[in-house]
Amino acid sequence: MATFIAIVLAAVLTNNFITVKTYGICPFLGVSKKSSSALGMGVAVTVVMVLATLVTYPIYTYVMVPLGIDFLEIIFFIFIIASLVQMLEVVIRKISPSLYNAMGVYLPLITTNCAVLGVAELVIGDMTSILGEGVAMNIGWAALYSLFAGLGFTLVMLIMSGMREKLNYYKTPKAITGFPIAMVTACFICMAFTVFSYI
Amino acid sequence: MNKYKKITLDGLIYQNPTFMLVLGTCPTLGLISSAFSSLGMGLTVLVILTLSNILISLLRKIIPNEVRIPCYIVIIATLVTFARMFLEKFVPDLYESLGGFLALIVVNCIILGRAEAFANKHTVLESTVDGLANGLGFTAAITVMGIICEFFGNGSLFGFKIMEFKMSMLATPAGAFLVYGICIAVFVYIIDAIERARRVKVNKLSRENLLKEAA
Numbered sequence: 001m002a003t004f005i006a007i008v009l010a011a012v013l014t015n016n017f018i019t020v021k022t023y024g025i026c027p028f029l030g031v032s033k034k035s036s037s038a039l040g041m042g043v044a045v046t047v048v049m050v051l052a053t054l055v056t057y058p059i060y061t062y063v064m065v066p067l068g069i070d071f072l073e074i075i076f077f078i079f080i081i082a083s084l085v086q087m088l089e090v091v092i093r094k095i096s097p098s099l100y101n102a103m104g105v106y107l108p109l110i111t112t113n114c115a116v117l118g119v120a121e122l123v124i125g126d127m128t129s130i131l132g133e134g135v136a137m138n139i140g141w142a143a144l145y146s147l148f149a150g151l152g153f154t155l156v157m158l159i160m161s162g163m164r165e166k167l168n169y170y171k172t173p174k175a176i177t178g179f180p181i182a183m184v185t186a187c188f189i190c191m192a193f194t195v196f197s198y199i
Numbered sequence: 200m201n202k203y204k205k206i207t208l209d210g211l212i213y214q215n216p217t218f219m220l221v222l223g224t225c226p227t228l229g230l231i232s233s234a235f236s237s238l239g240m241g242l243t244v245l246v247i248l249t250l251s252n253i254l255i256s257l258l259r260k261i262i263p264n265e266v267r268i269p270c271y272i273v274i275i276a277t278l279v280t281f282a283r284m285f286l287e288k289f290v291p292d293l294y295e296s297l298g299g300f301l302a303l304i305v306v307n308c309i310i311l312g313r314a315e316a317f318a319n320k321h322t323v324l325e326s327t328v329d330g331l332a333n334g335l336g337f338t339a340a341i342t343v344m345g346i347i348c349e350f351f352g353n354g355s356l357f358g359f360k361i362m363e364f365k366m367s368m369l370a371t372p373a374g375a376f377l378v379y380g381i382c383i384a385v386f387v388y389i390i391d392a393i394e395r396a397r398r399v400k401v402n403k404l405s406r407e408n409l410l411k412e413a414a
Contacts (some may be wrong), residue, residue: 121303
């Protein structure tokens with residue numbers, strides 16, 4: 001139970017992917033103009049992150065390490081993620097066209113999202129600072145960590161999109177319109193999230 | 200020669216990947232708290248980008264159009280794996296400080312973007328120049344921001360202590376976002392001002408010519 005709470009707190013608040021690790025900034029800046037698209041992107045990223053961890057973690061631990069080919073992890077992981085996204089797109093289009101309309105446009109973008117490859121690389125690395133001493137990493141914790149990391153990502157995306165929707169009502173000078181003002185907005189969100197690191 | 204000058208200027212200034220196109224933001228924001236790691240990241244990306252541009256433009260007639268993205272990803276991932284082994288063996292300090300961002304070069308939009316937008320349509324020499332120019336543009340931008348962040352956030356430069364005064368907020372991701380945003384704004388403002396000055400000059404010249412002709 002303690003490990004569960006530690007993982008949830010770490011993934012959502014203290015080690016949030018966007019505000020602390022700065023993974024997945026491209027969708028964070030690119031798709032956060034409207035709340036609805038931010039939510040769609042967040043959910044799509046969360047789903048892909050969990051699926052990617054569920055596939056890459058066992059392959060790394062039970063196939064690549066025993067065979068001694070763990071140095072090929074980058075090539076394997078990016079290939080698994082790319083094919084996973086492609087398959088997910090086909091499956092969703094077949095099963096639920098309405099969900100595909102809501103989520104489909106974000107799926108191709110996710111292959112080149114740092115957050116997905118980042119979480120796959122993180123869970124095979126050293127996680128003792130989050131899990132606590134003496135707790136061994138297994139596929140359950142890995143999936144849980146990526147699920148809540150995805151939810152933390154969605155949370156920050158939603159906050160950011162809300163702030164950018166409000167920003168539309170104000171006139172800004174030409175040089176800071178667009179990315180610069182979005183970056184400064186993101187700076188304030190990061191400062192708010194820094195407080196959680198004192199938990 | 201003019202063609203190469205245009206490619207170089209585009210990569211360095213007018214289409215600068217960091218400031219004008221805002222690509223490859225994750226490593227930029229994650230590493231600019233230290234000038235050493237941002238310079239290292241910039242140089243690593245410079246080498247990988249140039250090599251991937253060369254390989255992709257060499258193979259551009261062989262790779263089928265339908266499966267080009269997976270092919271590019273495999274080429275880039277192989278280069279990144281080599282770079283990672285090289286750094287781990289020969290520059291362990293840099294390997295430590297880059298951390299997870301070294302593996303994430305695979306999904307750096309700059310490299311895939313240049314492959315897709317430039318290298319698969321141009322000759323090897325042009326692609327090499329483009330890779331070097333874009334890589335240098337990225338390196339320059341990330342190093343300048345790294346120096347600003349480390350100097351004001353930590354009071355040091357490339358790890359050497361310079362002054363006691365520091366604003367530690369600038370060494371956190373929040374400060375990275377702030378400095379990045381301000382740098383983009385300043386860069387865009389300067390480019391705009393130069394363009395405006397040039398347009399005024401051209402207008403003035405053409406008006407003088409017209410006046411001369413009328414006289």
